[in-house]
Amino acid sequence: MSKQWKPSVTLIATGIIIPDLHFGPFLRNWWHVRSLQENGMKVEQYYPFQIGMKTQVELKNRPFIIRIVQGNKHNNLLLGFFCESLSESNEEVENDPTSAISNLYKRIFQTETRFSGTLLMGMDDNDILSEIVSDLSFIPFLINMQKINITIHSIGASTNKGVGSGFASSFIYTRSKERALFFQTVNENESSIYIYKENQLSEEFHGSDPNSVWKKMGMLKEWLGETLFGLDNSNVKKKLEQLKKFVCFYNEWHDYSKMEQIFRYHLQKRTCSQVDWYLLFREWKENNCPIIELHSQLASLYPNGYIFSEREMRAWRAILRATGCINITPFDKEESEYEFWTQSSDPESDKAMINMLYQNGFLQTIPSNMFNATEVFWESFEHSLSLNKRGANGKQRILSIIADKFLYKELQTRLHVSSHTIHNAKIHGRIFGHGCPVAPKPLMRKKIMPQEHEDQFEWFMSSKENVNLSSYKVDAKTGLPLKYLSDQKEAL
Numbered sequence: 001m002s003k004q005w006k007p008s009v010t011l012i013a014t015g016i017i018i019p020d021l022h023f024g025p026f027l028r029n030w031w032h033v034r035s036l037q038e039n040g041m042k043v044e045q046y047y048p049f050q051i052g053m054k055t056q057v058e059l060k061n062r063p064f065i066i067r068i069v070q071g072n073k074h075n076n077l078l079l080g081f082f083c084e085s086l087s088e089s090n091e092e093v094e095n096d097p098t099s100a101i102s103n104l105y106k107r108i109f110q111t112e113t114r115f116s117g118t119l120l121m122g123m124d125d126n127d128i129l130s131e132i133v134s135d136l137s138f139i140p141f142l143i144n145m146q147k148i149n150i151t152i153h154s155i156g157a158s159t160n161k162g163v164g165s166g167f168a169s170s171f172i173y174t175r176s177k178e179r180a181l182f183f184q185t186v187n188e189n190e191s192s193i194y195i196y197k198e199n200q201l202s203e204e205f206h207g208s209d210p211n212s213v214w215k216k217m218g219m220l221k222e223w224l225g226e227t228l229f230g231l232d233n234s235n236v237k238k239k240l241e242q243l244k245k246f247v248c249f250y251n252e253w254h255d256y257s258k259m260e261q262i263f264r265y266h267l268q269k270r271t272c273s274q275v276d277w278y279l280l281f282r283e284w285k286e287n288n289c290p291i292i293e294l295h296s297q298l299a300s301l302y303p304n305g306y307i308f309s310e311r312e313m314r315a316w317r318a319i320l321r322a323t324g325c326i327n328i329t330p331f332d333k334e335e336s337e338y339e340f341w342t343q344s345s346d347p348e349s350d351k352a353m354i355n356m357l358y359q360n361g362f363l364q365t366i367p368s369n370m371f372n373a374t375e376v377f378w379e380s381f382e383h384s385l386s387l388n389k390r391g392a393n394g395k396q397r398i399l400s401i402i403a404d405k406f407l408y409k410e411l412q413t414r415l416h417v418s419s420h421t422i423h424n425a426k427i428h429g430r431i432f433g434h435g436c437p438v439a440p441k442p443l444m445r446k447k448i449m450p451q452e453h454e455d456q457f458e459w460f461m462s463s464k465e466n467v468n469l470s471s472y473k474v475d476a477k478t479g480l481p482l483k484y485l486s487d488q489k490e491a492l
Contacts (some may be wrong), residue, residue: 009057009122014069014132015050016310021077022048022446025170025183025196027140029078032123046140049079055128057310059105062086066097066121075199081117097121135311137266137318143233148173150230153323155239156186169230175219184229186210188326188347191229195218204464249324250343251346253281262322270315275301281323290344291328291354294320295337330358378414385415392428392438399425403437 031046049436053068064085072080072095080093081100084321087110097117105113122128133139143150148171156166167186172179172229180198191213195203207213211474214225242403246265248258256278263277267488280297298308298316317327317445318343329339357363381402388394399417403425406414411422460466461483470482 006124007057007059007120009055009120009125009128011122011128011131012054012056012065013052014135015053017048017050017136017314021051021070021079021312023120023140023168024077025181025194026075026077026199027151027170028089028151032118032125032138034129042460044142047123047133048136050132051079053132055121057122060109061116062108064101064104066101066117069093078199135270138423142237143230143235148228150228150233152230155236155243165326167229167231171228176336182228184210218256247322247324250285250345252485253285253323254428259323262319266316266319266322272302277301277319284343291340291342291350294339294341322469328354330355331364382415385417392424396425396428397432397435397437400429402431403429404434 004252008395028444031048034045034047036043036045049068049262051070052069054065056063058064062085067082067084068138069080072078074095074310078095080095081097082093083090083097083100085104085108088104090100091106094103097120098115099117101117101120102114105111105115108273118124138154141152144482145150150169150171152169153164153168156168165186165188169185170183172181174180175182175195175197180202182193185194187190189208190208191210191289193205193213194201201230205213205216207216209277209403210231212225212230214220214223214228220228224232224470230236246262248255248262248276252258258276259281267277271344271460271489280301284292289408291438294316299306302308320327323343325341325343326347327339328342328347330351354363381398385395385398388398390396395417397423399411399415403411403422408419408422412419429435466486467483473482474480
């Protein structure tokens with residue numbers, strides 16, 4: 001039996017993990033599942049498709065690079081694949097790696113050959129797989145029940161009572177005769193079930209604990225809610241017990257040995273060795289305010305100009321959660337990178353206060369003493385518009401640079417321009433190019449033909465030696481038969 005062809009794949013970049021995507025409801029799309037046999041049993045191992053991950057493979061002495069991006073043809077929360085080779089690339093983001101590389105290969109070499117996308121990405125290469133999971137503190141796993149397979153997304157922060165905030169699991173089952181995804185989460189004082197159909201949120205239920213929320217569902221009554229969440233599984237219980245070793249609370253921050261154990265588990269391998277990490281907790285405990293802004297606090301621990309990687313920030317968030325802290329940021333990271341955390345015994349009160357300040361405009365997403373690139377951009381652009389005159393080569397030309405990238409309302413609010421100006425700027429961009437000058441109109445010069453030349457032309461066109469009359473075609477305007485030159489152009 002011939003061996004399967006195994007390409008030589010190079011890992012260029014591992015990419016980054018986005019918790020909301022890789023551990024959220026669409027986890028199944030963001031992980032590659034590899035089935036193996038261990039002790040005669042089938043074992044499924046999960047490996048992440050990380051955003052920004054790049055691999056290179058050579059086909060017919062030509063390099064092909066496959067890149068993972070967020071968003072595809074169907075959903076911006078699902079992963080997409082983009083393939084490029086020298087100056088050639090996919091025309092659009094593909095939904096799977098097989099289509100990405102096969103479609104580009106077909107266009108370049110004019111062949112119908114289909115390749116296994118995961119094979120050419122190195123998802124069967126043990127060295128590559130080890131590299132992309134080396135930084136992960138948790139990897140999803142599967143629980144097999146009678147007719148339900150439960151995927152454990154995250155274990156969360158264990159407490160003395162058992163499971164704590166951050167636990168998540170899911171399974172696929174039928175609801176109202178339709179295939180649905182049941183995504184289950186455990187937070188501070190609430191358990192929730194979110195039901196997705198065709199990647200869209202259809203229903204949601206909330207309760208004080210897993211058992212009560214499943215009673216509200218009114219289905220799968222033969223099982224307890226804890227069983228459907230996966231909480232009474234022996235493997236889950238084991239991981240929760242292990243996690244208790246790396247969890248402490250505010251009143252235990254003075255115990256350096258326990259804090260150091262948590263530091264070694266979550267942060268030590270993911271940050272520089274010189275950082276005085278414990279200083280953050282010491283100063284926070286001595287401070288009368290239970291709330292901190294994470295980025296400004298971390299900046300005081302590291303050298304000036306230090307750049308934090310996404311991996312490092314994830315590790316800091318993990319150690320904060322493990323030490324009993326709660327993220328109470330009222331806005332998402334797309335609006336601002338700043339984060340508020342509290343170590344209060346009543347985090348809901350702090351969260352409500354921060355949210356009230358934000359909703360009433362007292363809380364800026366970017367502090368006044370920090371460089372605000374967004375505001376500087378809009379102010380500079382508005383100033384540039386004011387210096388230019390109206391018309392195609394003035395305001396319209398400048399505004400055409402960004403007119404197609406923003407909504408009318410935002411442009412009107414930010415730049416104080418009319419909808420008519422924005423409309424003309426959009427047209428300018430489509431005709432002449434975004435920001436390009438108006439193309440000059442060609443000069444038209446008219447010259448009257450002398451009567452002698454006109455008479456010669458009439459004689460030439462009426463001579464049967466030079467033209468033939470059409471026997472069935474006539475000019476629609478004059479009704480006269482069409483004339484064809486007797487000789488070809490070369491002969492004339």
